[in-house]
Amino acid sequence: ATAPDGEGAFAGLRLRQLTKEFAAFTAVRAIDLDVPTGSFFALLGPSGCGKTTTLRMIAGLETPTSGSIELAGEDITWTKPYRRPVNTVFQSYALFPHLDIFENVAFGLRRRKSSEVDRKVTEMLELVELSNQARKRPAQLSGGQQQRVALARALINEPQVLLLDEPLGALDLKLRRSMQIELKRIQTEVGLTFVHVTHDQEEAMTMADTIAVMNAGVIEQMGAPADLYESPQTTFVANFLGQSNLIEVNIGSRAADFVTADMHGVPVSVPTARTHADGDKAWLGVRPEKVLIGAEGEALEAPGHTVPGGVISDVSFVGVSTQYLVRMPWGQELQVFEQNTGRRSLFRHGDKVELSWRPEYAFLLDHSQDVA
Ligand code: ATP
Numbered sequence: 001a002t003a004p005d006g007e008g009a010f011a012g013l014r015l016r017q018l019t020k021e022f023a024a025f026t027a028v029r030a031i032d033l034d035v036p037t038g039s040f041f042a043l044l045g046p047s048g049c050g051k052t053t054t055l056r057m058i059a060g061l062e063t064p065t066s067g068s069i070e071l072a073g074e075d076i077t078w079t080k081p082y083r084r085p086v087n088t089v090f091q092s093y094a095l096f097p098h099l100d101i102f103e104n105v106a107f108g109l110r111r112r113k114s115s116e117v118d119r120k121v122t123e124m125l126e127l128v129e130l131s132n133q134a135r136k137r138p139a140q141l142s143g144g145q146q147q148r149v150a151l152a153r154a155l156i157n158e159p160q161v162l163l164l165d166e167p168l169g170a171l172d173l174k175l176r177r178s179m180q181i182e183l184k185r186i187q188t189e190v191g192l193t194f195v196h197v198t199h200d201q202e203e204a205m206t207m208a209d210t211i212a213v214m215n216a217g218v219i220e221q222m223g224a225p226a227d228l229y230e231s232p233q234t235t236f237v238a239n240f241l242g243q244s245n246l247i248e249v250n251i252g253s254r255a256a257d258f259v260t261a262d263m264h265g266v267p268v269s270v271p272t273a274r275t276h277a278d279g280d281k282a283w284l285g286v287r288p289e290k291v292l293i294g295a296e297g298e299a300l301e302a303p304g305h306t307v308p309g310g311v312i313s314d315v316s317f318v319g320v321s322t323q324y325l326v327r328m329p330w331g332q333e334l335q336v337f338e339q340n341t342g343r344r345s346l347f348r349h350g351d352k353v354e355l356s357w358r359p360e361y362a363f364l365l366d367h368s369q370d371v372a
């Protein structure tokens with residue numbers, strides 16, 4: 001019983017310097033991760049970043065090259081997969097086609113007393129809202145229902161941690177959205193630790209308490225969805241979680257939590273917790289929905305700086321919002337999403353506009369990083 005952030009016993013799942021090399025290729029590079037008990041944790045990243053390999057090491061299906069895996073203070077790095085209090089739900093549900101739903105869910109319990117099996121299966125089918133489907137075969141269910149059977153089958157063994165590898169990947173968008181809410185409900189109800197792998201940022205943000213963003217085998221940033229979105233620390237995170245305008249600036253003087261910067265001749269101020277020295281180049285990031293747009297000379301009401309000289313180069317009306325591309329005097333196109341309030345007519349291609357945003361909505365990133 002040490003402090004949760006100390007190196008002593010930790011009740012949850014803890015990865016330390018976990019590494020996996022396939023011949024000369026490092027798929028997972030010295031990952032450190034603490035997943036608190038009972039949390040919904042998402043490993044988010046693009047294809048090939050090492051999410052599945054990390055999950056498979058936790059499950060024991062892949063042997064780490066180095067590093068350790070601990071669960072509830074116990075080192076399980078070399079524990080056989082079936083001896084780990086961990087269960088996995090894969091994208092391919094791997095249900096037994098010749099067994100009905102009840103028997104699929106009961107499968108892992110068949111060595112127990114039948115009255116107990118009946119009770120537990122009934123309970124699980126209720127949890128995933130499939131009580132009335134118990135005597136059907138998997139092929140008679142929809143994709144979403146089959147996924148819930150796979151979930152019930154994994155949960156019935158009462159693992160400490162449930163691993164989910166793109167479990168909703170095979171479902172269409174609408175069903176995915178409803179299953180996301182459903183999964184979250186089930187996780188809250190059973191109170192288990194879920195580690196969910198996905199490349200879908202919206203899915204991770206909808207469901208997870210904590211997201212670890214992975215890129216090329218490392219964790220770029222970890223935190224609550226809103227913190228990652230509002231304060232990305234790398235250009236990769238800024239672009240992977242939603243969209244960002246990244247504008248080159250020259251750092252000027254520093255005052256308390258803000259620095260002033262020169263943005264292609266426009267003075268701006270940006271919050272910063274880090275040391276950016278006077279004269280350094282940096283990226284100023286601002287989300288498209290945080291940018292206000294007005295006609296040239298309209299004097300926008302935002303208590304920010306006005307950036308003049310924009311020309312509309314593209315307009316997309318998408319119902320809830322209108323998405324503009326605005327070409328700035330320094331040649332860069334910025335994205336601006338304006339919520340559709342029906343307040344006024346849209347700007348059109350070629351219109352002259354000015355932009356503005358509140359200084360606290362912008363963020364600063366190191367210039368050494370790529371802006372893909
Ligand atoms: P996806 O979403 O596409 O599954 P991922 O983030 O889960 O991607 P991994 O499956 O963990 O990625 O793979 C990470 C990298 O390791 C990839 O470049 C992959 O080609 C490589 N890799 C995975 N398994 C092996 C293996 N058995 N042998 C060699 N390379 C592998």
